[in-house]
Amino acid sequence: MNEVITRLKNSIDKKVLAAVDKASMGELTFVPISIKHDQTSQKDFLFVAVCQTSDKEKINQILKKSFNNPIKFMNIGKDDIMDLLKELVPSDKIAKPSESSNAESSNDDGKSSNNPRRQGVRLGEILKEKGVITEIQLQDALAESNRTGVPIGSTLYEMGYITLFDLKNALGDQTGYELVSTEMLANQKEFVNILPEDFIRANSVIPITSDGRMLTVGVLKPLKQDILKAIIYLTGQNPKQLLMTHYEFNNSLETFFSRHKKQTQKIIEEIKAENLGVEEGESLSEQLDNELLNSTGAVAKFVNQIITTAIDNKVSDIHIEPRLGGYIVRYRKDGMLQKTIDIPDKAESMVITRFKVLSRMNIAEQRRPQDGTFSMPYNNINYDFRINTLPVSGKEKVCIRVLAPAVSLKSEDKQIRLVGADMKDINKITRMVSCPNGIILTSGPTGSGKTTTLYSILKSLNDESVNITTIEDPIEIKLDGINQSQVNVKAGITFASCMRAILRQDPDIILVGEIRDYETLETAISAALTGHLVLSTVHTNSAAATVTRLIEMGAKDYLVSSTLSGVIAQRLVRKLCDDCKQEYHCTREEAMKVTLKEDEIQKLMETPIYKAVGCNHCQFHGFKGRLGVYEIMPITKEIKKLIAQGAHDLEIEECAVANGMDTLHSACYKHILNGYTTIDEFVRVLGLAGE
Ligand SMILES: [Zn+2]
Numbered sequence: 001m002n003e004v005i006t007r008l009k010n011s012i013d014k015k016v017l018a019a020v021d022k023a024s025m026g027e028l029t030f031v032p033i034s035i036k037h038d039q040t041s042q043k044d045f046l047f048v049a050v051c052q053t054s055d056k057e058k059i060n061q062i063l064k065k066s067f068n069n070p071i072k073f074m075n076i077g078k079d080d081i082m083d084l085l086k087e088l089v090p091s092d093k094i095a096k097p098s099e100s101s102n103a104e105s106s107n108d109d110g111k112s113s114n115n116p117r118r119q120g121v122r123l124g125e126i127l128k129e130k131g132v133i134t135e136i137q138l139q140d141a142l143a144e145s146n147r148t149g150v151p152i153g154s155t156l157y158e159m160g161y162i163t164l165f166d167l168k169n170a171l172g173d174q175t176g177y178e179l180v181s182t183e184m185l186a187n188q189k190e191f192v193n194i195l196p197e198d199f200i201r202a203n204s205v206i207p208i209t210s211d212g213r214m215l216t217v218g219v220l221k222p223l224k225q226d227i228l229k230a231i232i233y234l235t236g237q238n239p240k241q242l243l244m245t246h247y248e249f250n251n252s253l254e255t256f257f258s259r260h261k262k263q264t265q266k267i268i269e270e271i272k273a274e275n276l277g278v279e280e281g282e283s284l285s286e287q288l289d290n291e292l293l294n295s296t297g298a299v300a301k302f303v304n305q306i307i308t309t310a311i312d313n314k315v316s317d318i319h320i321e322p323r324l325g326g327y328i329v330r331y332r333k334d335g336m337l338q339k340t341i342d343i344p345d346k347a348e349s350m351v352i353t354r355f356k357v358l359s360r361m362n363i364a365e366q367r368r369p370q371d372g373t374f375s376m377p378y379n380n381i382n383y384d385f386r387i388n389t390l391p392v393s394g395k396e397k398v399c400i401r402v403l404a405p406a407v408s409l410k411s412e413d414k415q416i417r418l419v420g421a422d423m424k425d426i427n428k429i430t431r432m433v434s435c436p437n438g439i440i441l442t443s444g445p446t447g448s449g450k451t452t453t454l455y456s457i458l459k460s461l462n463d464e465s466v467n468i469t470t471i472e473d474p475i476e477i478k479l480d481g482i483n484q485s486q487v488n489v490k491a492g493i494t495f496a497s498c499m500r501a502i503l504r505q506d507p508d509i510i511l512v513g514e515i516r517d518y519e520t521l522e523t524a525i526s527a528a529l530t531g532h533l534v535l536s537t538v539h540t541n542s543a544a545a546t547v548t549r550l551i552e553m554g555a556k557d558y559l560v561s562s563t564l565s566g567v568i569a570q571r572l573v574r575k576l577c578d579d580c581k582q583e584y585h586c587t588r589e590e591a592m593k594v595t596l597k598e599d600e601i602q603k604l605m606e607t608p609i610y611k612a613v614g615c616n617h618c619q620f621h622g623f624k625g626r627l628g629v630y631e632i633m634p635i636t637k638e639i640k641k642l643i644a645q646g647a648h649d650l651e652i653e654e655c656a657v658a659n660g661m662d663t664l665h666s667a668c669y670k671h672i673l674n675g676y677t678t679i680d681e682f683v684r685v686l687g688l689a690g691e
Contacts, residue, residue, distance in 0.1 A: 005080045008033065008049060009087060016046070017088070019066040019202060023224060026093035028062070029054045031084050035069055046071050051078045066202075090226060123153050126170045127162060137161045154247035160419065160625070163578060164617070167245055180218045180242040182579045184208050185252070185616055191215075192256045194235055203227050206244070206252050213237060218244035218252070248617070255616045260309045264341055267305055270298040271344045299347060303354045304376075306341065307385070310402055311378055316447070317402065320352065322395035327351070334574050334626050335447060352389070352396055359387045367391050373474070381405045386474045404477045416460045418453055419575075420628035420671065425662075428632045429568065433457055436508070437531045438565030439524055441515070443540040449572045449628055450537040451476050454511055457535060458482065461509055470511040471498040487513065495520040503527055512536040518554040525555060528563040542664065543567040543633035544653035547643055561635075561643035569631040571664060573671065573681045577618035581610040586679060594669055594682050596690045603673070610675045627676055629668045629685070633661055665689060 013034035020032050033047040046069040050056060056073055063071055076084075085094050124138040133141075133156060145155040153171060156162045168179045187209060194207045194215060204220040205227065215237040217223075223231075223241055231239040244252075253259075306329055310318050315331040320343070327348040329341040343351055356363045359372030371388035384403040389396050416426050432440055440457070442450040455477055462468060462481055473487035473495070485502070487493055495512055496519040502510055503523075515521050515536045524534045540546045546567045550560050591604040612622025633639070633656045642652050657663060662670070664686055671677045 005076070005083060008076070009084060012088075016067075018198065020063070021202070022089045022226070023093045024062055026085055026089040028059050029078075029081055029085070030059045031081065031088065032063065033074070035067075044069050047074060048072070049074050049076050049081055049084065051076060051081045053078065054081075093224075123151075123170055123174055124156070126173055127156065127166065130166075130170070132166050132170075133161050151246045154245055154250075157245070157247055164245070164247070165578075167247075171243060171245065175243060177222065177241075177243045180208060180244045180248065182615070182617070184216070184242075185248070188252060188616060189256070192252070194237075195231065196234070197257050199230070199234065200257070201253070203230075204249065205231070205241075206249060208242065210237060214240050216240045216242060218242055218249060220244060220246060220249055251617060255619065260305070260312065264302075264305050264309065267298055267302045268341075268344050271302060271347050299350045299354050302343075302347070303351060303358070306351075307376060307383075307400075308378055309340070310400075311383060315402060318400040320355075320398040320400075322348075322392065322397060334623065335572055336574070352398055355387060355398055355400070356389070359385075361387075361389070366396055384474075384478075401474070403474065414460045414463075416456050418456055418628050418630065419626070420573075420676070421630050425630050425632055428634055429457065429566070430460070432566035432632075432634050433461060433533070435533070435565055437528055437533055439528045439534045439536070439563050440566050440568070441536055441538050441546055441564070442568045442570060443538045443543065443546045444570045445539065447572070448570050449626075450570060451513075453568060453570060453628070454535050454537065455479065458509070458511060461533075466508040467506065468509045468511070469502045469505065469507040470513070471495055471502060472511070472513040483507075496523050499523045499527065503530075503532070507532065509533045509535070514538070515550075515553075521550060521553050521555055525559050525563050529559075540569070542649070542653065543569040543631045543661075544649040544656065547635075547639075547652055548649045551643075551646075557646055558644050561640040564635045564643075566632070566634045569633070569664060571629045571668075571685050572626040573629055573668060573677045573685050574623035575625045575627040575676055576610050576612060576678065577615065577622055577624040579617040580613040580615035580622060581675065582613050583608045583610055585609070590679050593688050594672065594679055595665070600669065604669070607673050608675075609672055609679075611678055612680075623681075627671060629664050629671065631662060631664045631667060 011034060012031070016032050016034055025031060029051055031049045033049055035044050035046050037044050046063060046067050048059065048063065048071055050059065050073050052075060054073075059073075060071060082094070124133070124142065127133045128135065128138055137156070137159075141152060141156045141159055141161060144150075144159065145152045148155070150158070153162075153167045157164055157167050164182075171177075172179050185208065188207070191207045191210050194210060195205070195217075200206050203223065205223060206218050208216045208218050210216065215231065215235055217231070217239050219241050221243070223239070228239055231237075306318060306320075310331055313331065313333060315333045316335075317332040319330040319332070319337065320327060321330065326345055327343040328339055329343060330337045330339050332338075353363050355361075356370075356372075358376075359374040361370045361372045369388060369390045371386070373384060373386050375382055375384045377383070383405055386401040386403060387398065389398050391397075416429055418426065418429075421429075442453050444450050458468060458470075458479070467483070468481075469483040469485070471485050471487060475484050475486055478484065485493075485498055487495060487498065495514065496517070499510065499512060499520065500523060510527060510532055512520065512524060512534060513536070515524060515538050524536060527534050538546050538549060540549045544567075546569065547560060547564065550564070551557050586605060586609060588601065588605060591601045594604060595601055614620035614622040618624040635643075636656075636659060638655055638659070639652055642655060653661075653663070668677070668682050668686055672679060672682060
């Protein structure tokens with residue numbers, strides 16, 4: 001070994017080395033050296049030794065998983081790097097293609113020299129052959145999987161196309177290995193610390209249970225001999241490997257070693273150390289100067305952390321609110337608020353100012369509500385946020401809505417998809433929208449999934465031959481292939497004025513974010529009368545009440561009766577976690593919370609239903625995701641007649657029910673019978689039966 005190489009070898013940072021998989025170093029011929037600060041570019045580079053023939057693209061991909069740093073390659077001779085590798089990597093691992101039998105085509109450590117997409121297709125094919133998914137769903141998920149880097153199986157699961165059970169079955173078939181069962185994960189908490197966290201992360205192996213002599217570990221793919229030996233060495237126990245899905249593994253990591261929690265804690269320490277409190281006598285302008293200069297400081301990092309945690313946890317809103325003793329951050333997920341972070345003392349005003357700077361609000365204004373927007377790139381996706389402030393008892397409260405990133409509407413899949421709706425419901429909606437003109441409304445309180453339903457309908461209607469234009473406030477989901485415009489009251493762009501402009505643009509289908517005044521309603525009606533299909537939302541409690549609400553707003557009953565094609569009232573209830581829900585029989589009192597009809601009470605008491613428990617798949621909430629409850633009312637001739645006669649909404653509802661409509665209550669009752677949700681969820685969302 002020559003002198004340069006010896007020096008290189010001595011400057012290898014052991015921590016950097018430990019974070020990289022040895023087998024891939026051998027296979028792809030590279031050695032990570034260390035992280036060094038570069039004065040000119042002011043960046044911290046990861047220096048990596050390679051030779052001429054090394055595949056830098058692949059090496060880059062692998063290293064990106066463990067390091068955020070940009071990479072600088074140092075080319076050294078082939079023999080030299082071989083010498084280095086011989087010192088660091090077991091000889092059988094050098095430059096031999098590895099025999100990879102990854103679970104779920106996990107290309108996490110890049111060891112797989114096979115095309116990951118090809119393997120993804122294989123697992124997908126298995127699921128397709130079994131009739132679990134369709135070709136369209138597979139293509140859909142493959143595109144998503146390529147975008148996010150999450151293996152196809154877990155992607156299919158997260159998109160709701162398959163259950164965890166389906167995934168595990170298919171994986172078992174594909175690999176022939178035994179899989180971790182949900183029951184085994186129940187006590188993972190007690191054993192997970194048997195291995196150190198960095199070892200767990202570096203080798204994708206996590207302890208599940210142990211009897212003191214044998215340690216059962218979950219793995220993404222079968223472990224190499226050296227890692228198995230390392231486990232014996234670290235624990236004194238014999239490892240038994242069970243395959244785990246990518247989804248389960250990440251879930252366990254997040255539950256037991258939440259990176260976000262740790263990072264947040266670290267930043268909070270930093271803030272405390274910097275002692276950011278406003279100095280006595282410091283003027284507002286001085287504070288602002290400090291804040292603006294401090295865009296790379298601890299507060300900015302903290303704000304970033306608040307946002308990225310929200311994105312990763314798929315929350316819909318972030319609340320930053322004053323409490324008696326300081327400020328807290330709460331996230332709304334699946335409709336429920338959860339307290340997450342305490343903002344360190346004295347930093348709160350700077351945190352709020354930081355948000356105002358981001359969204360270009362007036363920083364000095366604290367007494368009046370303000371609103372704004374900002375966007376932030378994260379994991380190569382641009383996220384948009386809508387933010388507003390509200391003065392509350394001398395302090396300011398901030399609320400941030402996380403808007404979904406853009407999605408493509410150009411899918412060949414024209415099926416309307418609504419979670420919680422059955423085929424009968426979907427067919428009703430499809431018939432409703434097949435008429436080229438008329439008004440279709442979704443109704444329900446804020447956050448009941450109205451917009452999602454409308455977008456799903458739009459998706460089914462979108463093709464080259466129609467012009468779809470929307471007017472929204474805000475644009476909640478960006479859709480490719482559709483003209484979306486944004487209300488801007490300050491600039492005089494209201495729902496009504498914008499819709500009049502849109503009508504001059506020869507649209508076929510118009511989506512109006514909300515009908516809340518007579519002017520918008522009137523424009524919607526005249527659009528429907530002139531041959532357009534208008535989709536919109538209204539804040540009402542039931543489908544029938546929507547009809548009477550339109551008349552109360554000032555529309556003539558004969559116009560409502562001739563233009564309205566259908567109303568979909570909806571709510572969202574939390575969906576029971578399939579992995580931990582517990583079967584039981586409810587009492588008469590409980591059943592009566594849901595229905596007052598004797599036959600339905602009997603049926604509910606006889607049917608085994610479920611209650612929420614909590615496990616590590618659902619972050620111990622007992623629920624995972626949400627499910628729509630739909631009341632779908634097509635406006636039939638009979639109902640048109642009733643509307644024109646000025647009937648009460650109860651009469652309209654009776655008529656619709658007689659024609660087979662499920663009310664929100666009966667739809668949710670069915671969800672309980674089917675084991676999707678609980679009696680408590682029914683009461684939380686719809687109130688007690690009969691009230
Ligand atoms: Zn669970």
